[in-house]
Structures are given as C-alpha cells and as structure tokens.
Amino acid sequence: MSSETANHKNDYIVRATAANGQVRAFAATTRNLVETAKERHGTSPVATAALGRLLTAGAIMGSMMKNDTDMLTLMIRGDGPLGGITVTADSHANVKGYVGNPDVMLPPKNGKLDVGGAVGIGLLQVIKDMGLKEPYSGQTMLVTSEIAEDLTYYFANSEQVPSSVGLGVLMEKDNTVRRAGGFIIQMMPFATEETISQIEENLKQVTSVTALLDQGKSPEELLTILLGNVGLEITDTIDTQFYCNCSKERVEQAVVSVGRKEIQEMINEGETIEVKCQFCNTAYHYTIEDLKRIIQRSR
Template sequence: MADYIVRATAANAQIRAFAATTRDMVETAREHHNSSPIATAAVGRLMTAGAMMGTMMKNEQDMLTLQIKGDGPIGGVTVTADSRGNVKGYSVNPAVMLPAKNGKLDVGGAVGAGVLTVIKDMGLKEPYVGHSVLQTGEIAEDLTYYFATSEQVPSSVGLGVLMNKDNTVRRAGGFIVQVMPFVEDEVLDQLEKNIQNLHPVTTMLEECEASETIDKTENGYEAKAILEQVLAGLDVEYTDITPTQFCCNCSKDRIEKAIISIGKKDIQEMIDDGETIEVKCHFCNTAYHFTVEELSEILKKSK
C-alpha cells in the first residue's frame, strides 16, 4: 500500500491531528471516471478528507458521506468512507474544464456557491446530518468552517492534489488538525504560527520526496512529514497508521436491489422495450447489464 493515514496527538493531547497521502487513491478514481484535472482535484480533495474523517469514527460498520452541492459546472461531488480507510467518490460532471486561476486549478469556480452536507451513519436509529454553507468551494476551507460551526470543534484542514502534464495524479494528500477545549493559549499560539507558515500540501509532499534526510522505507513517511511541520515544537506523538484506498463495494446484486427500488411500473417499461439495459455505478463507473429475462425475474421479486 502506498497510501496511508497517520493519526497523532500533540502538546500532551491538547491537539489531535491526522495526515494522509492519497496519490494512488485519487489516481484510481481518475482512471475510473476519466476525469478532467479540475474534477480529479475536487474529488481527490474530498476523498482525502473523507478518508481521514472516516477513521475518526469508532465502529467497523460506521459510514461517512460527504456531499457538496454547488451551482458551478461540476454539479456536485459525493464521497463515502468507512472507518477502515476505504473510500470512494465521484463528481456529477467529471469532464468539467475551466481556465486556471492564479496559475492553479479553479476548483472553487467549478464547485460554485452551495452547501456541504456531512452524514454519519453510526448504527443509530437516525444518522447524524450536518450542513454548512460553502465558503470558497475549495473544499479545505469549507471543511474548516463546517467543523467550527456544525461540530463546534476548532480545526484547520489542508488538502491538495497536484497533476502531471499528462493529467495523471502526481501528488495528493492532506491534514486535519483539531484543538481540544482545554488547549492552553501558548499551544494555540504555536499551532496558529505553524499553520500560517505552512507551504501548500502538495509543495510539502514534493519537498518530502526530494529530501535526502527522510527515511522513505517507513510506511506513511509523507504523512508524518506533513505533521512534523503542522505540529512543529508541540511534542508530537504518533498513535496510529492506517492504509487507505479507493474501494467500491458495488456488485450486480446491489444494482439489482436498486432496480427493484424504482418500482414495478418502470421495470415493466424496460421489459417492454425488449432491450438489454446497462446500469453504471456512480462511484466506480462499472457497467452492469441486465437482459429482458433478468429484468422479468427482478419484476417477480419486486412483487
């Protein structure tokens, strides 16, 4: 596994932090959807955040969904993650293209104005649902605002995706750092100073790769290098390292259940058309085919 999430505490547990490297995950998503650089960056940033936020949940069956709905040309981005580092995501319009803004991919322009929704399904009667208004559409700032307003947890989120000239993913990763209610002023001052002086996430990843002093045989060394800068001078203690990957759990059986859910009338209309239908998974773009005979069996089950 090349992608990892590293969890840490600092300043005697006054701070908790997560960092992730997600190049392979984001490149896998790009390959599934043949997405443009802007769509790859938007989905990659949200998947990186989803991976880290997923590991914040405690139980194996817990599920997290992050959904961005904006009025920009990308149409929206959806990501789901579990507590074990498995993540999947897609955008409504993976072919979106916009001119660069200040020399960078204009993710904010692609997303536009809208709402971020966070759904946590933790096996309770009702899932937790939180909403916040998008601040920039650049995703990291929007999640920082979400944590502060919906969960009342002061946080800082950094996310980045860097593309190669051939539109493959060169670097991807991010961090989430959160302070506890009992944080001391001097600890908070040091953390704020560190964050103000940080390079962009992808620059930190590039610097890490170019460094000759970092042990690159260690799993998650890139994520640890990010946290060393975010938490400089704050007595970091690494507590956990989790592999993370793009993983879609779709199957023909699951798609069949989705077809049943659309209702008998629509299924009958598909049968009457007399053609094999194709249904694609939103998350991984895998195509599933159902013959008229299979649709007839599905219709019987729906009754």
C-alpha cells in the same frame, strides 16, 4: 524519495497527538486512490482535484470514527459547472465518490486548478451514520468552495471543534495524479492559549499543502512540520484506498426503483440493459431473464 515513503507504496493515514493530548492530528497520502477515482470516472483535471480533495478528507474523517459499521457521507452541492461531489467512507478509511459532471473544464485561476469556480456557491453536508436511530447530519455554507477551508468552517461551526484542514491534489501534464494528500489538526477543549498560538504560527509557515506534497513530504513529515515543536506523538498508521462495495445485487435496487412499467418496457424491447454504479462506474448487465426475475420479485 525518503526511505519512509519508499516503504509505503500504498496510500495511508498517520494518526497522532501533540502537546500532551491537547491536539489530535491526521495526515494522509492519497495519490493512488485519487488516481483510481480519476480512472474510474474519467474526470478532467479540475474535477479530479475537487473529487481528490474531498476523497482525502473523507478518508481521514472516516478513520476518526470509532465503530466498524460507522459510515460517513460528505456532500458538496454548489451552483458551479461541477454539479456537486459525493464521497462516502467507512471507519477503515475505505473511500469512494463521484462528481456530477466529470468533464468540466475551466481556465486556471492564479496558475492553479480552479476548484472553487468548478464547485460554485452552495452547501457542504456531513452525514455520520453511527448505527443510532437517526444519523448525525451537519450542514454549513461553502466559504471558499476550495473544500479545505469549507471543512475547517464546518468543524468550527457544526462540531464546535477548532480545526485546521489542508488538502492538495497535484496533476501531471498528462492528467495523471502526481501527488495527493492532506491533514486535519484539531484542538481538544482543554488546549491552552499557548499551544493554540504556537500551532497557528506553524500553520502560517505552511502556505500550500500541495507544495509540501510536491517536495515528496510524507504524512509523517507533514505532521513534523506542523507539530514537531509541540511534542508530536505518532500513534499509528492506517491504510486507505478507493473501494466500492457495489455488486450486481446492490445495483439491482436501482433497477427496481425505476418502476415496474419501465422494467416491463425494457423486457418488451428485448435488450440487455447496462446499469452503472454511481460511485465507481462499474457496469452491470441485466438480461431479459434478470429483468423478468426482478419484476417477479417486486410484486
């Protein structure tokens, strides 16, 4: 373990520029937050890899947003057995998410977890709520359904920002997360051909993010490998974590939405009900008294 990594027990994102501001770059280590998500949702290895990649991307993209109240949602809807992935993040890189079918099992593909097969063919949607009347929403086809390439395609098509995205989650045999992390590199509109081709050359040398993470490379080291020869300048680091802001009151909204008739039936059955937060799987219990109060309020 390098001393740099040793100081940072927590997950964090490094933000940087290169080539005198022609490039902006982000790299993250997210092992703990992906492990937390896995524990919360009891995800299978391939579901953990898929969710972990999108959580990592969400954390980095969240940290790109400017305002405290900005929210980002990433949704992948594919026809594979995973049944979709939803991730939300804020500008402080607090991130949470879930998959449709956490138990999905698939045979490995070329010795790797088959994330593309689990996701299937479909769409990636990016929603940014920046406090304006209408949230920004962009949608693209899934190109490989491996998530990193799909986001690369999204940035180029929906935001017109030439980008390179690398995401990796590596599992241990006992289904704990060994490593997780990734990077996003973006060209500014005034980036020169020379800078672009140099970075493309650097990216060709990096065959797998997972391999670099497995060597214990820190986010700083990832960026040095990718941009060290084009004047890398690290601007700051920001902590990232799996964090859900749910509460009994918030989850109550889901109870209200089932409708008065159904709530009345639950009261008649005389049993406490349990409702789980979709994002973090925390269970909230509502007693008959709670349900009566909810019905009163929804009049």
